[in-house]
Amino acid sequence: MKLKSTLGAAVAAAALTSTPALAQDRTLTISVYAFAQEEFRELVYEPFEEKCGCDLVVETGNSVERMSKIEANRENPVIDMAVMSLHDALSLSRQDLLQKIDTSKLSNHGDLFDVAKDPLGNGEAVGYTLYATSIVYRTDKVEIASWKDLFQDKLKGRVALPDITTNQGARTLWMIGKAIGDEDMSLKAPMELVGENADDIATFYQRSSQLAQLVQQDEVWAAPVGRFAWSRFKDNGLDMTWAEPAEGQFGDMNVMIMPKGIPAENAELALEFMDYWLSPEIQLALAEALIDSPVNKTVEVSAEAAEGLTVGAELIDSLNFMAPEVILDNRDQWLDSWNDTVIQ
Structure with a gap:
């Protein structure tokens, strides 16, 4: 199993050990912020690859670059799932570039704070941090x-x-x-x-x-x-x-989205990855590493980590x-x- 990470023009490959036949058949390409990628690799990407028996291709860049790639490939999408700001997601939605997310396949969706469940109001995004x-x-x-x-x-x-x-x-x-x-x-x-x-x-x-x-x-x-x-x-x-x-x-909130037109098997794998990212275990790991504040309301972070995060129903409900x-x-x-x- 291999994890490929793209930063600008650079491509780095990290070899992992798993079942190569499954890895060859299942590949998910995701587009994410360049922030804390070493930590994401350790806490999210590699454990998910081991769990799903698949390959993750991770592309990074600034918001303009990543959105432009989705826009330029509307007829033949090359990104299966992406994370971005809420207003950038709306920009893509207005161009009819996003598909609805089948939240019935997200076992952790019911545990999210209400503000993160359908932040665009049209079923095309799910919040993962705020x-x-x-x-x-x-x-x-x-x-x-x-x-x-x-x-x-x-x-x-x-x-x-x-x-x-x-x-x-x-x-x-x-x-x-x-x-x-x-x-x-x-x-x-x-x-x-x-x-x-x-x-x-x-x-x-x-x-x-x-x-x-x-x-x-x-x-x-x-x-x-x-x-x-x-x-x-x-x-x-x-x-x-x-x-x-x-x-x-x-x-402010960052969200997960899925471009319209990706193959059905990629969409299924994208939903599996989204659900994994929203699980209490992964949300807690990212919170304790001071990377992302959790949107899964079942997560209880340590007092030390909470100092650097946005946590707690009372605070989140009060935000403008x-x-x-x-x-x-x-x-x-x-x-x-x-x-x-x-x-x-």
Whole structure:
């Protein structure tokens, strides 16, 4: 049995021991994020290959590259199953490129949090992980009780915001809008507020690693951060905390999808792999490795791991999720407004 992993143009092969006849007959090609692939290989891919007696071909890349491959091969799909953001999945769905997922063949589907069971509302996606975003800040410098506190005098020149092109960008503006009493999805009011304070914002960051360095250098005291990146800040030796703003935290989700037109036997194997990934054992293993927050509500992670994850029914039910259609329908207008209002 062989596990093939593609990263950009590179292809690496890892030889495994199993029944070669079965492996030759059953091959599943999946498209995933490049993140933590060594851990996924150990915790998910190789154990599944051993269980199913099949080959996994694992292709990675950024979202644009992976979506383009599905789009370009609509007549003869080369990807059997993929994971991506919810709004990217909706983009493919709108092009009639996805098939419905037969959840009756997912034994773990009933144990998922409701928000993950049918996140597109049309049966074409299933959530496999989610995360919260809030504000992390220096407790020895400021207090944060609301998203509008990002604009307090104490933070002038010491606050960072995510760029509009990031997954957190528009959602941060949305939460700021909630805090100032304007939830219009044009995001006009919060964007104008950011524009008025642009000179007092240290940076509009694109990567959490960039932000972590600025915090460590005492240049930034507060910023919105996804829970997946919290570990970069909580152990940096400074007095950092995770805010619980009055308006709440916002959530985001990654989902599993299946392209339309794949062979029936590949679809069956894709469903088997999805169910395996959603099982409490695999969801727990990925959570304890601080890779993904579980959507299987039967999973109980350790207190130590929970510090870096988004876990618990109460928290998940409280998250603000921006509808994926809102993102797709408005992102071009948001970018234009951002350039006109903030980046002048």
